[in-house]
Amino acid sequence: MPELNLILFGPPGAGKGTQAERLERDFQLPFISTGDMLRGNVKNETDLGKKAKQFMDAGDLVPDDLIVAMAGERLQHKDAQDGFILDGFPRTLEQAGALDKQLSGVGRRVTAALLIDVPDDDVIRRLSGRRMCVKSGHNYHVEFDPPKHEGVCDQDGSRLVQRDDDKPEVIENRLKVYHEQTEPLVEHYDEQGLMRRIDGTRPAAEVNDHIRAVIATLRLEEDV
Numbered sequence: 001m002p003e004l005n006l007i008l009f010g011p012p013g014a015g016k017g018t019q020a021e022r023l024e025r026d027f028q029l030p031f032i033s034t035g036d037m038l039r040g041n042v043k044n045e046t047d048l049g050k051k052a053k054q055f056m057d058a059g060d061l062v063p064d065d066l067i068v069a070m071a072g073e074r075l076q077h078k079d080a081q082d083g084f085i086l087d088g089f090p091r092t093l094e095q096a097g098a099l100d101k102q103l104s105g106v107g108r109r110v111t112a113a114l115l116i117d118v119p120d121d122d123v124i125r126r127l128s129g130r131r132m133c134v135k136s137g138h139n140y141h142v143e144f145d146p147p148k149h150e151g152v153c154d155q156d157g158s159r160l161v162q163r164d165d166d167k168p169e170v171i172e173n174r175l176k177v178y179h180e181q182t183e184p185l186v187e188h189y190d191e192q193g194l195m196r197r198i199d200g201t202r203p204a205a206e207v208n209d210h211i212r213a214v215i216a217t218l219r220l221e222e223d224v
């Protein structure tokens with residue numbers, strides 16, 4: 001079967017993490033989130049984590065050289081050799097160029113970029129109500145996807161907290177950064193015929209159905 005090298009992108013709070021959790025269960029593809037990797041580094045107080053924290057707390061992007069090195073190394077792991085789903089990378093044109101270069105250097109390429117499209121007003125509602133478990137980062141929403149017991153993760157029983165960068169003033173900056181630095185990637189992947197748009201305003205299960213249908217079509221196209 002041909003490999004699927006997918007990029008999941010969209011504004012903060014579009015539902016990338018929510019969808020990735022479901023896709024990971026449905027497809028035999030490793031899910032690679034630069035946001036999760038960075039949060040792991042911050043938690044473990046690594047050198048990278050110490051450098052990244054100030055940018056993350058402010059809702060700014062972590063510098064390209066740090067991200068390209070971290071993601072590039074992760075993509076060389078054995079589990080990513082037959083396909084992957086990237087979440088939150090690339091996020092700038094420079095990162096997209098570095099990814100293209102790394103993949104083409106080993107005869108590979110991006111199969112498709114899946115844009116989960118959600119307007120700013122929805123993003124603000126979603127991020128301000130999001131809660132995350134301290135143990136494994138499972139996501140909930142106080143209104144749209146509440147846990148069975150308030151403040152407790154359904155999957156591992158750990159405590160649910162609000163992310164530091166989900167404060168209102170930081171959300172505003174994350175949206176600004178997305179529109180200025182990440183949105184130009186839509187044109188980049190459109191020009192290559194790789195962009196697929198998903199309406200992210202639908203309930204999570206419907207968004208998942210749409211993404212699964214897109215992936216099924218891609219598999220057929222790659223087989224041709």
Ligand code: AP5
Binds near residue numbers: 056059091142201
């Ligand atoms: P990152 O962790 O990647 O954050 P993000 O892109 O801002 O995305 P989020 O994780 O906030 O949202 P999401 O789209 O995953 O939404 P979710 O599924 O949680 O990055 C964090 C920081 O790291 C960045 O700000 C930056 O500093 C740094 N960074 C990371 N990658 C970088 C890179 N490549 N370059 C430079 N810096 C980088 O859903 C949100 C909420 O909505 C949840 O509560 C969920 O339950 C709910 N929800 C989800 N889907 C639906 C739905 N369909 N309907 C209703 N509610 C829904």
